[in-house]
Amino acid sequence: MDPALQHIIDRVQAAAADSTPLRIRGGGSKDFYGEPAAGALLETASLNGITSYEPTELVVTVKAGTPLAELEALLAASGQCLPFEPPHFAGGATVGGMVAAGLSGPARASVGAVRDYVLGVTLLNGKGELLTFGGQVMKNVAGYDVSRLLVGALGTLGLIVEVSLKVVPMAPAEATLKFAMSQSQALKQLNAWGAHPLPLNASCWVDDAGAATLYLRLRGAVAAVEAACKTMGGDRLDNAAVAPDWTLCRDQKLPWFVERGDRDLWRLSVPQTAPVLDLPEQPLVEWHGAERWVRAAPEDGQRIRAAAGAVGGSATLFIASPARGIRANGRFNALKPPLDRIHRQLKREFDPAGIFNRGRMYPDF
Structure with a gap:
């Protein structure tokens, strides 16, 4: 066995024996996400x-x-990619952290999420046992799909050792269109475009210093992209010039995010067809309306959760204001009783002693 893996197994088995919590960490690029976990660093x-x-x-x-950058460079050399554009946030982002966090970038609404591309996983559970789920093909699951269950679990079920991912060829053509329009106009237009066979890939609406603008990225066959550019209107931007902005959007580093100051950053997941919401200020809208970022004072949290819940969505305190201190409980929506029971039962099965990332998802979980 790989000595590095054996060392980790030994640490996990020792921690399980005396119920010592362990805090899993890849590159640390997502340390801000979720509740602060307890335990010794693993x-x-x-x-x-x-x-x-x-x-x-x-x-x-x-x-x-x-x-993650190493994997993406390898794929790019063969003209392939991870189409869901996983955020990096910082240079140390790892593949395991990508799966554990389950976060996707601007193209998520069009191509799917991280979990849609996970084929198989090797997991180290809370007993120090290596378990393998799935494989290297799509039709490899009989029963519960544990591989995808681990996506977004924030390491609370175990330590991901290895993962198999489906990749896709890079799109042969790309274009970004720019439209001046209000949030309500953008949401209406995005829903209208969604009803047609257009090569929609990503969208970003933002009101920056009073300039309300929708950016729309098209990807696909050359003929499809060129035809869409002719019929959809807007101003076509230079691909080389705008590509860095999409990367900044992916990592929440656009000026709109950077100028957050001492406010919280909330991430709202809502139906694409949801109207303009009652929020403290205008959001930055992605995923054709399904993802809405909100900057708000700490006291506005209840209002934001209510606005998301009113349209059947949810709200996550993505980055807490420095004013909240180190700990900002309640970052994720509380689970309803049936789901809460299932989550806790799964935790007990995979991690009986509760050693992995204790408190990372919920303070008592």
Whole structure:
């Protein structure tokens, strides 16, 4: 066995024996996300490397501590990519952290989320046992799909050791269109475009210094992109010039995010067809209306959750204001009784002693 993995297994088994909590950490790029976890640091950087990659099969198997940038560079060299555009936030983002956080970038509404591309996972559970779920093909699951269950679990069910991912070829053509329009106009237009066979890939509406603007990215076949540009209108932007802005949007580093000051940053997940919401200020809107970012004072949290809940959505305190201190409880929506029971039962099955990322998802979980 790989000595680095054996060392981690030994630490987990020792921690399980005396119920000592462990705090899993890849590159630390998402330390801000979720509740602060308790326990001694358990780093995954030593679990590094591409296990297998055959471009013709559109599947890559990679160890959890591998830098995300390294994986994306390998795929790009073969003209392939992770289409859901996982955020990096910082240079140390890892593949394991990408899966554990389950966060997707601007293209998520059009191409799917992280979990849609996870084929198989090797997991180290709370007993120090290595478990393998799924495989390297789409139709590999009989029963409960544990591989995708781990996406977004924030390491509370176990330590991801290795993951197999479906990859796709890069789109042959891309264009970004710019439209001057209000939030309500943008939401209406995005819903209208969604009813047509257009190569929509990503969208971002923002009111920056009084300039309300919708940016729309198209990706697909050359003919489809060119035809859409001719019929949809707007101002076509230079791809090379606008590409860095989409990267900044992916990592929440656009000026709109940077100028947050001492306010909280909330992430709202709502139906794409939801209207303009009653919020403290105008949001930044992505995912064709399904994701809305809100900057707000700490006392506005209840209002924001109510606005999201009124349209069947949810709100997450994505980045807490420095004014809240180190701990800002209640970052995620409280689970309803049936789901809460299921989550706790799964936690007990995978991590009986509760050693992994204790408190990371909910203060008592």
